[in-house]
Amino acid sequence: MRASRLSPAGNAQYTLPLVNWTFPNESMVLGENGVAFATDAQQVILFNVADGTVNWMWQPASGQARLGVSLEANRLMVRVVDYVQQSEDIVSIDNAGLATLTSLSGQSLQLAPGDVAYSLGSTSQKKAPAVRWGESTWPEASGGQIRAAENFITVRVYSISEAHVDPVFVRSRVNEAIFYWLLMARIHLKWDQVIQPEPRCQNLPGRPCNVNSKEDLFNINLDGVPELVRRFLKPTGIDIVFTEAITGIFVGPIHINARAATVPGKNLIAIGEQAEEDVLTHEFGHVLGLPHVPNYLPPTFPDSDDYYNLMCGSVGALDVIVLCSSPPGPNLNESQIRDARRGARRLL
Numbered sequence: 159m160r161a162s163r164l165s166p167a168g169n170a171q172y173t174l175p176l177v178n179w180t181f182p183n184e185s186m187v188l189g190e191n192g193v194a195f196a197t198d199a200q201q202v203i204l205f206n207v208a209d210g211t212v213n214w215m216w217q218p219a220s221g222q223a224r225l226g227v228s229l230e231a232n233r234l235m236v237r238v239v240d241y242v243q244q245s246e247d248i249v250s251i252d253n254a255g256l257a258t259l260t261s262l263s264g265q266s267l268q269l270a271p272g273d274v275a276y277s278l279g280s281t282s283q284k285k286a287p288a289v290r291w292g293e294s295t296w297p298e299a300s301g302g303q304i305r306a307a308e309n310f311i312t313v314r315v316y317s318i319s320e321a322h323v324d325p326v327f328v329r330s331r332v333n334e335a336i337f338y339w340l341l342m343a344r345i346h347l348k349w350d351q352v353i354q355p356e357p358r359c360q361n362l363p364g365r366p367c368n369v370n371s372k373e374d375l376f377n378i379n380l381d382g383v384p385e386l387v388r389r390f391l392k393p394t395g396i397d398i399v400f401t402e403a404i405t406g407i408f409v410g411p412i413h414i415n416a417r418a419a420t421v422p423g424k425n426l427i428a429i430g431e432q433a434e435e436d437v438l439t440h441e442f443g444h445v446l447g448l449p450h451v452p453n454y455l456p457p458t459f460p461d462s463d464d465y466y467n468l469m470c471g472s473v474g475a476l477d478v479i480v481l482c483s484s485p486p487g488p489n490l491n492e493s494q495i496r497d498a499r500r501g502a503r504r505l506l
Contacts, residue, residue: 159198163207172210175203187225189232197223202236204255214255221247310348311505312395318375319355321402323431328353328400331429335439338488343495345446345502347396356399360389377403378428383421391426394505396445398438403430420444425505434485436468443469447501448494469494 159176162169176198179185186196194207199222204213217223221240228234232253239246248262315332317323332349339345358376359367368374372381375389378401390397404419418429420441427441450471466487490498 161210170208170210174205174210175212175215176201185225187228187234189228189234190230191232193232195225195228195234197225197236199223202234202251204232204234204253216251216255216257218249310346311502313347313349314354314392314395314397315349315352316354316356316390316397316399318358318399318401320358320376321400321431323400323402325353327431331433331435331438332398334435335442338436338439339442339446339498342490343498343502345499347442353400356389358401359385375399375401375428377401377405378419379405386428387421387424387426391421391424395425396442396505397426399426399428401428401430403432404428436486436488440468440471440486443490443494443498445501445505446498447504448498451494467491467494 159174159178160171161174162171174196176196177200178198185198186194188194188207189204192207193204193213196203196205201215201217202223202225203215205211206213218236218238220242221238224237224239226235226237226248234251236249236251236257237246238249245263248260249257250260251257313332313336315328317325317328329351336347336349339347356375357367359369359371359374361367365373369376373385375382375386378386378399386399390399404417417433418427418437418441420427425445427438427445429438429441448469451467451469452472467482467489468486469490470482470487
């Protein structure tokens with residue numbers, strides 16, 4: 159089968175040892191570091207996307223192969239469908255092409271996001287141990303939605319020393335946000351788990367540290383935003399500053415007496431130590447370019463989609479009649495996911 163790869167360097171064409179795309183939606187997924195998996199239902203291959211070089215080939219003893227999801231280190235989960243026996247099995251293939259039959263079997267197995275979980279029809283669930291998905295934004299065979307691999311967005315975390323913010327709290331909030339955006343929008347964020355201590359204010363030439371001034375980042379208000387930007391804003395990635403509190407009236411995506419704040423149009427977040435679960439995840443949404451979703455329904459309708467939307471919030475600084483779940487809800491709609499993925503590219 160002939161294949162073409164389009165890239166800024168030009169169009170590369172090569173032949174793969176496959177007969178055809180028997181199931182187009184389940185025929186190819188990306189691996190890591192420039193490789194991809196493909197199948198024609200009779201065999202599965204791992205090949206280099208630049209020149210078509212085949213690294214390995216695997217064939218099921220019986221039945222037809224359907225690609226499931228690529229895992230880290232170029233491993234692969236494959237569904238093997240036996241139409242004669244009317245059964246399906248999940249096979250794990252390592253990066254050398256060695257296949258291992260897992261304990262997952264049944265009928266109409268369906269891949270679920272998160273850890274590797276497969277549903278049997280719609281009534282019961284079979285679940286494997288959690289594994290790490292491949293570092294690619296096209297790790298799953300579904301819907302023909304081809305997306306090229308993307309780099310990680312670097313996350314940097316700081317903590318104002320005098321605020322004594324619990325490191326367990328910091329890691330919990332940051333890792334929750336990173337996992338949410340990977341799960342919901344396939345946005346890959348990378349944090350080295352380092353929390354960099356920083357003083358509440360800095361001694362500069364001609365400007366000594368002055369506690370309780372606008373340069374003091376212990377309690378950040380609108381006057382402290384310029385100093386926050388000066389000290390922590392970087393051209394790429396996302397910077398997060400944990401401190402005692404965020405106070406005062408802000409504009410744009412920054413709220414009234416908020417426990418966290420995103421500097422409008424910047425990839426910089428400040429968060430107080432009392433921020434609820436998912437507040438930082440909400441602020442990540444602002445960094446990715448998502449505005450607030452207003453919800454004006456009365457409290458008798460708390461089940462509205464906007465009420466539980468992650469980005470539910472006031473549109474204006476003085477808009478206090480908007481009703482949102484607290485902490486923020488978990489929902490995003492398709493347009494928000496698309497816009498967030500678009501916004502993520504400018505952070506690379």
